[in-house]
Every structure is written in structure tokens, then in C-alpha cells.
Amino acid sequence: MTTLEKVQKLERYLSLRNPETEPVIDKTIDKLLDREILRLSELLTTLRSQLADFEKKYCMSTQLFRERFERGEMGDAMDYMEWAATNGMLINAEKHLYILAEKIGHEPAH
Numbered sequence: 001m002t003t004l005e006k007v008q009k010l011e012r013y014l015s016l017r018n019p020e021t022e023p024v025i026d027k028t029i030d031k032l033l034d035r036e037i038l039r040l041s042e043l044l045t046t047l048r049s050q051l052a053d054f055e056k057k058y059c060m061s062t063q064l065f066r067e068r069f070e071r072g073e074m075g076d077a078m079d080y081m082e083w084a085a086t087n088g089m090l091i092n093a094e095k096h097l098y099i100l101a102e103k104i105g106h107e108p109a110h
Contacts, residue, residue, distance in 0.1 A: 033100055040097040047090040054083045062087055 001009075014022065051062045057079075058065065065074065066087055074080045 037097065037100050040093050040100070043093050044090065044097065047086055047093065050086050051083070051090065054079070054086070058083075 010025070014025070054065070055061055060068075062083070065080075065083060068074050069080060069084050
């Protein structure tokens with residue numbers, strides 16, 4: 001059973017009951033969200049640091065690099081491929097963090 005299938009099963013289960021009578025499930029879900037938010041936040045810090053290293057090395061912002069890379073002006077050197085991949089990973093992680101932290105109004109526990 002996939003994680004999504006498990007969550008859907010839990011959703012069906014909770015729809016039959018009053019979720020407020022399930023404090024253990026509620027607390028567990030909060031902890032899972034907090035853990036994932038923390039993991040994504042740490043990943044963002046790492047990716048931003050890596051992008052800063054590329055920017056310093058090549059004296060170019062990631063935004064300018066991405067524009068030039070997408071136009072095919074940068075070539076296909078390994079560093080450029082890694083820079084583009086790192087930027088893509090950052091964008092993806094930001095989207096995931098937004099979904100978890102912003103859209104549901106969830107604040108990570110400290």
C-alpha cells in the first residue's frame with residue numbers, strides 16, 4: 001500500500017468519526033508535518049548555499065544564469081548542469097514547503 005493510499009484510508013476512517021476525538025492522530029499528523037517542514041527548510045538552506053557558491057564562482061546571479069542557460073547560451077559543462085539541477089531542486093522544495101507551511105497555515109514547532 002502506498003503512502004497516498006494509507007492517507008486516503010485514514011481520511012475515510014476519520015470521515016466516519018469526529019476527528020477531534022482522535023487527539024493521538026491529530027498530534028501525530030502535526031509532528032509529521034513539522035518534521036517534513038523542518039527537512040524541507042534544511043534542504044532549502046543547503047541548496048541556497050550551493051547556489052551562492054555557483055554565483056560566486058561564475059560572478060553571475062542564478063536568475064541570470066537560468067535565463068542564459070535556458071536560451072542555450074551557457075553550454076553543457078557539468079557545473080552548469082549541476083547549477084541548473086540545484087536551482088530546479090530549490091524551486092521544487094519551495095513549492096512543497098509552501099504547500100505544507102503556507103496553504104494550511106501550519107507553523108512548525110520549535
